[in-house]
Amino acid sequence: MNRAQKRRIGEYLIEKWFLFLATISIIVLALIVAFLFKEGIPIFKSVSVGDFLFGQLWYPTDEPADFGILPLIVGSLIVTAVSSMIAVPLGVLSAIYISEIARPSVKEILKPVVELLAALPSVVIGFFGMVVMAPFLQKVFDIPTGLNIVNASIMLAMMAVPTISSLTEDALHAVRRELREASLALGATQWETISRVVVPASLSGACTAVILGMSRAIGETMVVLMVAGGAAAIPESIFDSVRPMPASIAAEMGEAPFRSDHYYALFATGIVLFFMTLGFNLIADYISHKYKQVGTATL
Amino acid sequence: MSNKMKMATKNMTFHYGAFKALDDITLEFRENQVTALIGPSGCGKSTFLRSLNRMNDIIPAARVEGQVLLDGEDVYGPNVDVVEIRKRVGMVFQKPNPFPKTIFNDVAYGLRIKGIKNRGELQARVEASLKAAAIWDEVKDRLNESALSLSGGQQQRLCIARALAIEPEVVLMDEPASALDPIATQKIEELIRELKKSYTIIIVTHNMQQAARISNITAFFYMGRLIEVDKTETIFTKPSLKQTEDYITGRFG
Numbered sequence: 225m226n227r228a229q230k231r232r233i234g235e236y237l238i239e240k241w242f243l244f245l246a247t248i249s250i251i252v253l254a255l256i257v258a259f260l261f262k263e264g265i266p267i268f269k270s271v272s273v274g275d276f277l278f279g280q281l282w283y284p285t286d287e288p289a290d291f292g293i294l295p296l297i298v299g300s301l302i303v304t305a306v307s308s309m310i311a312v313p314l315g316v317l318s319a320i321y322i323s324e325i326a327r328p329s330v331k332e333i334l335k336p337v338v339e340l341l342a343a344l345p346s347v348v349i350g351f352f353g354m355v356v357m358a359p360f361l362q363k364v365f366d367i368p369t370g371l372n373i374v375n376a377s378i379m380l381a382m383m384a385v386p387t388i389s390s391l392t393e394d395a396l397h398a399v400r401r402e403l404r405e406a407s408l409a410l411g412a413t414q415w416e417t418i419s420r421v422v423v424p425a426s427l428s429g430a431c432t433a434v435i436l437g438m439s440r441a442i443g444e445t446m447v448v449l450m451v452a453g454g455a456a457a458i459p460e461s462i463f464d465s466v467r468p469m470p471a472s473i474a475a476e477m478g479e480a481p482f483r484s485d486h487y488y489a490l491f492a493t494g495i496v497l498f499f500m501t502l503g504f505n506l507i508a509d510y511i512s513h514k515y516k517q518v519g520t521a522t523l
Numbered sequence: 524m525s526n527k528m529k530m531a532t533k534n535m536t537f538h539y540g541a542f543k544a545l546d547d548i549t550l551e552f553r554e555n556q557v558t559a560l561i562g563p564s565g566c567g568k569s570t571f572l573r574s575l576n577r578m579n580d581i582i583p584a585a586r587v588e589g590q591v592l593l594d595g596e597d598v599y600g601p602n603v604d605v606v607e608i609r610k611r612v613g614m615v616f617q618k619p620n621p622f623p624k625t626i627f628n629d630v631a632y633g634l635r636i637k638g639i640k641n642r643g644e645l646q647a648r649v650e651a652s653l654k655a656a657a658i659w660d661e662v663k664d665r666l667n668e669s670a671l672s673l674s675g676g677q678q679q680r681l682c683i684a685r686a687l688a689i690e691p692e693v694v695l696m697d698e699p700a701s702a703l704d705p706i707a708t709q710k711i712e713e714l715i716r717e718l719k720k721s722y723t724i725i726i727v728t729h730n731m732q733q734a735a736r737i738s739n740i741t742a743f744f745y746m747g748r749l750i751e752v753d754k755t756e757t758i759f760t761k762p763s764l765k766q767t768e769d770y771i772t773g774r775f776g
């Protein structure tokens with residue numbers, strides 16, 4: 225066997241090995257999804273899809289039980305929305321500051337600090353929300369409980385900011401130096417260059433960052449379990465307690481009898497959550513393709 | 524040389540940190556003339572060009588000594604607004620660098636920065652600059668397409684149009700044709716000959732024939748020093764220094 229043949233066989237084996245690994249992870253993923261559906265679908269024998277999704281009462285242990293997850297969906301959506309209102313400006317602006325404005329020495333400190341925030345375990349953030357933020361909110365706004373939408377949103381924002389910031393920063397960083405120079409050479413100020421050239425050119429990356437940050441917030445369990453308050457009712461103000469879907473699943477799964485209606489309903493809630501995060505990721509994917517700027521100068 | 528002096532450097536020395544990239548350069552540029560800067564790679568031509576419109580300001584360790592004069596006023600003076608300088612001294616880069624915007628918005632960018640909002644005026648000036656850069660006929664039906672969809676030569680002429688749109692007084696060009704085919708190059712050369720009627724042009728080129736064809740004055744740089752500067756004819760027919768002659772005849776690179 226000569227060298228060329230050996231190399232060809234080697235390459236063939238490597239290629240197949242990678243294919244094998246890729247297939248395994250796809251199969252595992254498919255099995256998880258299949259399992260989710262198998263354990264969740266049976267609830268629809270007792271409740272219709274419409275009543276499940278839009279029912280306003282979630283009393284899974286009552287006799288007869290109510291399995292309406294609208295309060296949970298609203299809970300998830302509202303903490304995600306409020307937390308993005310906090311996290312998106314913070315994340316994007318801090319990325320702009322770190323990547324475009326900060327002096328190298330400041331940048332060297334700031335960047336790791338923001339990334340460190342991402343390394344905080346969610347239970348620690350939740351603990352902080354319970355012990356520090358909750359009493360603070362309760363006192364300042366004079367409300368019955370500090371475990372509510374505002375608290376959960378602030379804590380979720382703390383988790384989403386590092387994701388949004390570091391991904392946005394990558395996107396800004398990827399904008400070619402030539403474009404900045406072109407803008408400056410036309411008499412634009414640094415700020416005009418950032419706002420009219422650098423940010424638009426990194427829009428697809430920044431949007432993806434924002435959506436991935438939000439999808440992290442909507443799926444986050446521990447924080448909302450600890451600080452959202454847990455009330456399964458549609459909130460009337462941002463100081464009300466809510467029970468987002470992941471919190472409900474985590475809190476109730478242990479006490480739901482195996483293959484009871486409650487058990488099935490929790491899995492079905494998982495399916496809804498799965499479609500929501502899937503939706504977020506598809507949107508992120510779509511945006512990053514739509515706004516992708518093709519090619520540099522083709523010569 | 525009867526034309527009015529537009530720009531000049533006086534004993535200009537330039538450092539990148541501890542590295543001296545330009546040493547004591549004194550050079551004048553006159554109105555409505557094309558000055559070509561030639562010299563081997565790494566001799567400091569781009570550095571020189573970029574210090575004329577203060578593009579080197581964005582390089583953290585860069586340092587300029589001596590004077591750079593625009594209409595007799597020091598560009599690096601304490602009360603000078605760098606943004607104003609860059610509006611008066613336009614620049615075309617070696618690699619075409621259009622913004623990822625539409626052709627129209629690309630050219631209108633500098634105008635909008637200048638504060639022009641009126642749609643009619645924008646349209647008129649975009650059209651005029653695209654015509655001046657000899658690319659109007661090729662793009663007039665696709666002004667709303669991405670500037671990145673143009674060919675390299677078209678992109679470079681678009682960049683020239685963009686630089687001209689804000690009506691600078693001096694145009695700096697850093698090897699504007701180095702990446703282009705002979706036809707696009709020829710178009711750009713014609714364009715430069717045309718532009719000279721209204722602008723002061725300083726152009727870096729590695730192409731000796733090109734320098735001979737388009738410039739009035741040629742300056743030869745070597746290792747951060749200005750070796751010789753004279754009328755282009757003189758430089759190319761009877762240079763006074765052996766070093767210059769060796770370079771233009773290709774005996775060293």
Ligand SMILES: Nc1ncnc2c1ncn2[C@@H]1O[C@H](COP(=O)(O)OP(=O)(O)OP(=O)(O)O)[C@@H](O)[C@H]1O
Nearest residue numbers: 539542544562563564565566567568569570571582
């Ligand atoms: N940003 C920088 N930091 C440090 N040194 C630099 C920087 N830019 C250029 N130099 C150095 O300065 C010297 C002159 O560079 P410059 O780009 O001006 O050369 P040039 O004459 O334009 O060359 P070329 O014909 O290859 O474009 C070179 O030795 C280069 O390594």
Ligand SMILES: [Mg+2]
Nearest residue numbers: 568569570697
């Ligand atoms: Mg150069």
